Amino acid sequence: MAEEDPAYPDAPPERVDLADGMALVRVRPERARAAVAAINESLEHLRPWMAWAQEPATEASIGTFFAAAEALWDQRRDFGYSIVEPAPPGSPLEDDIVVGGSGLHGRAGLEQLDIGYWVRADRGGRGVATAVSRALTDAAFQVPGVQRVRIQCEDTNHRSARVPEKLGYRFEGTSVPDDGPCAARPTQTWIMERSHWPVSSVLSQDSRT
Numbered sequence: 001m002a003e004e005d006p007a008y009p010d011a012p013p014e015r016v017d018l019a020d021g022m023a024l025v026r027v028r029p030e031r032a033r034a035a036v037a038a039i040n041e042s043l044e045h046l047r048p049w050m051a052w053a054q055e056p057a058t059e060a061s062i063g064t065f066f067a068a069a070e071a072l073w074d075q076r077r078d079f080g081y082s083i084v085e086p087a088p089p090g091s092p093l094e095d096d097i098v099v100g101g102s103g104l105h106g107r108a109g110l111e112q113l114d115i116g117y118w119v120r121a122d123r124g125g126r127g128v129a130t131a132v133s134r135a136l137t138d139a140a141f142q143v144p145g146v147q148r149v150r151i152q153c154e155d156t157n158h159r160s161a162r163v164p165e166k167l168g169y170r171f172e173g174t175s176v177p178d179d180g181p182c183a184a185r186p187t188q189t190w191i192m193e194r195s196h197w198p199v200s201s202v203l204s205q206d207s208r209t
Contacts, residue, residue, distance in 0.1 A: 006110055007076040008146070012139035018131050020085070024102060027070060027080035032063035034098040035082060038120045045121035049157050053118075069103075079104040083119070083132060099123045102132050104140050104149075111147040113140040117163075129163050137167065137192055147194050155186035164190035168197075 014026040025031075039046070039057040046053035069080035080103040084096035100119040107114050115136050119128045133151065140149045153160035155174050165171070169190035176186055 006106075008106065008110060009076070009144045010142075011073060011076050012079055012104055012136075012143055016081075016135045016139055018135060022083065022085045022099070022128070022131070023096075024081040024132060024135060025084055025096075026073060027066050027082055027101075027103075029063050029066045029070065031082050031084075031098060032059050032066050034084075034096070035066070035101065036062050038098045038100065042118075042121040045124070046118055049154055049160070050118060078106050079113075081136075083117075083128065100128060100132070102136060104136055104143075108150070110145050112150060113143065113146055114150045114152065115140070117160075124159075129160070130166055133163050134167055137197060141194050141197060149192045149197075151190045152187050155188050161188050161190075164192075168192070170196075 016024040018024065036057045036059050039053065039062070043053055043056065066080075069078065072078040073080065081101065082098050083100035083102055085099055087097055098120075100117065100123065102115065102117040105114040105116055106112075115133050117129050117132050119132075137149050140146050149169075151164040151169060153163075155161075169192045172189040172191050174186055174188050
């Protein structure tokens, strides 16, 4: 995001609780090590879809990225989240386990927020991305002035495309963006309008993406 991008009048919640102890928590630099482990365990899974996953992550690079994300949140211009779950009983880990990342991104003016997400490979097929996107759609519409939420994914990423479809987003078509995370690739765009969103944080029982 550019320095001149406008600020939203308020921020979404810093923590959003999901089912089974999972949660969305505001990105913090001290969680970089856990995020690196999740990314590097999932590189083969992420590489086809994520430009930033072409090389192994390092604690330094992710720490820098998270620090920048923290600053953007403070400026109310972009809102990054880690997807976490509790460490299992008896685990030597002192903190939650990072099982993915997500965010509400200010890429198209103050009336819209974009949802992005990635999930660790061994958590795929469990409904995590759907639960996260449902919760973040709720959170986006808590921000004053936001009228729509957008989800974009590469046209051949069929699993990812199922997420907005399940949640009732409207398919707007496929295009090739000039910039952004899907630049120069055929990309599906899905939109949810505030007036069409039934506010809910309950994950439907049939979600498995």
